[in-house]
Amino acid sequence: xxxxxxxxxxxxxxxxxxxxxxxxxxxxxxxxxxxxxxxxxxxxxxxxxxxxxxxxxxxxxxxxxxxxxxxxxxxxxxxxxxxxxxxxxxxxxxxxxxxxxxxxxxxxxxxxxxxxxxxxxxxxxxxxxxxxxxxxxxxxxxxxxxxxxxxxxxxxxxxxxxxxxxxxxxxxxxxxxxxxxxxxxxxxxxxxxxxxxxxxxxxxxxxxxxxxxxxxxxxxxxxxxxxxxxxxxxxxxxxxxxxxxxxxxxxxxxxxxxxx
Numbered sequence: 420x421x422x423x424x425x426x427x428x429x430x431x432x433x434x435x436x437x438x439x440x441x442x443x444x445x446x447x448x449x450x451x452x453x454x455x456x457x458x459x460x461x462x463x464x465x466x467x468x469x470x471x472x473x474x475x476x477x478x479x480x481x482x483x484x485x486x487x488x489x490x491x492x493x494x495x496x497x498x499x500x501x502x503x504x505x506x507x508x509x510x511x512x513x514x515x516x517x518x519x520x521x522x523x524x525x526x527x528x529x530x531x532x533x534x535x536x537x538x539x540x541x542x543x544x545x546x547x548x549x550x551x552x553x554x555x556x557x558x559x560x561x562x563x564x565x566x567x568x569x570x571x572x573x574x575x576x577x578x579x580x581x582x583x584x585x586x587x588x589x590x591x592x593x594x595x596x597x598x599x600x601x602x603x604x605x606x607x608x609x610x611x612x613x614x615x616x617x618x619x620x621x622x623x624x625x626x627x628x629x630x631x632x633x634x635x636x637x638x639x640x641x642x643x644x645x646x647x648x649x650x651x652x653x654x655x656x657x658x659x660x661x662x663x664x665x666x667x668x669x670x671x672x673x674x675x676x677x678x679x
Contacts (some may be wrong), residue, residue, distance in 0.1 A: 428491040430455040430620040431476065431588060436485035438471055438644075444672065445471050447644030449485070455587075458614055458621040460635035462628070464675050473590055476622070478506060490529065507535070510586035512610075514593040516577030518565040520536060524551070525561040528580045536584065550579040553616070554609050571602035582613050589614060591623035594595050595630045607633040628655070628667065633659040640666065651678070 429452035438446040445468045453459045461469050474480040475487055478494060487494045489505045497505060518527045526533075528550050529543035538546070548558055554575040565573055573593070581589060594610060595603035607630050614621045614634070627633055631638050632652040639649040640663055648660040655667055665673030 426629060427454065429453055429488070430457075430490060432463065432486075432488040432491075433472065433475070433525040434486040434488065436472075436475065436482045436487065438468070438475065439483055444644055445674060446475075446482075449641075449645060451646055453620055453622055455620050456618055456635055458611075458623070458636045460623045460625060460631040460638045461641055462625065462631055462638060462664065463641035465626075468644050469641055470592065472641065473592055473622070473624055477511065477590065478502070488651070507584075509590065510584060510588070511590045512574075512577050512581045512592065512594055514596055516565075518573055518576060518580075520564065520566055523562050524568070524576055527565065527576060528583050528639040530580065531584055546583055547579070550583040551576070553582065553613065554579045570597055571605070574598065574602075574606055578606070578609060578613065582617060585617060587617075587619050589617070589619050589621045591621065591625075591634070593625055593627075594623060594634075595625065595627045600629075603627065603630065604633075610634050618648065626671035631655075 432452040433449045436446050436449040448490070449472065461472060463469055471480060475482055481495070489508065492501065492505060493504065494502060519530070522530070525544050525547040528547035532538040532543040532546060533540060544561070548561060551557065556572065556575055556579065562570065565576065568576065590608060597604055598606060611634055621634070623634055632655070637649060637650055638652055638655060639646050642662050647662045648658065650658060655663060658664070661674050667673050
């Protein structure tokens with residue numbers, strides 16, 4: 420008898436995850452897995468649990484039930500040293516870039532390198548410059564402060580910070596919020612470029628369908644704490660899933676109406 424091929428362990432997985440805030444159910448048995456090297460975008464209406472899903476994976480919130488796994492290792496059960504090692508694989512582009520106003524651009528980009536990885540400052544500055552160059556920014560902004568930069572430039576600095584440590588997993592939290600369409604398109608292109616350059620796994624949350632179509636290999640729709648549809652970007656326009664149709668067409672009537 421021929422042995423069945425062994426399935427690869429997902430790079431990142433939410434397995435039967437519940438999360439409540441008081442009496443409000445936010446995630447209800449969420450099952451979601453992302454294979455290594457794939458880019459998954461989570462879409463859904465406001466208040467459906469997208470940000471909570473990301474925060475659980477980042478360890479910023481604890482699940483009420485279920486498991487969060489990286490490389491098959493449950494985060495809650497890992498030793499502190501193992502947890503630090505697993506999270507050492509992760510980079511994040513936060514909504515609004517979330518730069519430190521009191522630090523220069525290069526210190527923002529190198530923040531993790533200096534404070535967590537204990538990279539010497541001169542080496543960290545050089546790596547910050549390399550990361551900035553990969554998002555089309557140069558040495559002229561190394562020593563300026565974020566407040567003097569445009570929103571689009573701040574977002575690119577945030578992306579440089581996310582990739583500076585060459586992570587295996589990247590998270591993107593509403594990467595184009597507040598940007599004009601041209602700048603948003605440029606950020607999307609840079610995200611795709613960096614994910615491919617690093618060969619990493621990416622998980623994004625967004626309301627922006629243009630962004631989702633650009634950066635995702637797959638798109639998953641979250642509603643009422645569960646995934647109600649998942650497929651390639653091209654199927655957004657062909658699926659008859661009622662939740663997706665309402666979201667894509669921007670209609671007030673439909674199964675998502677109660678959340679609007």
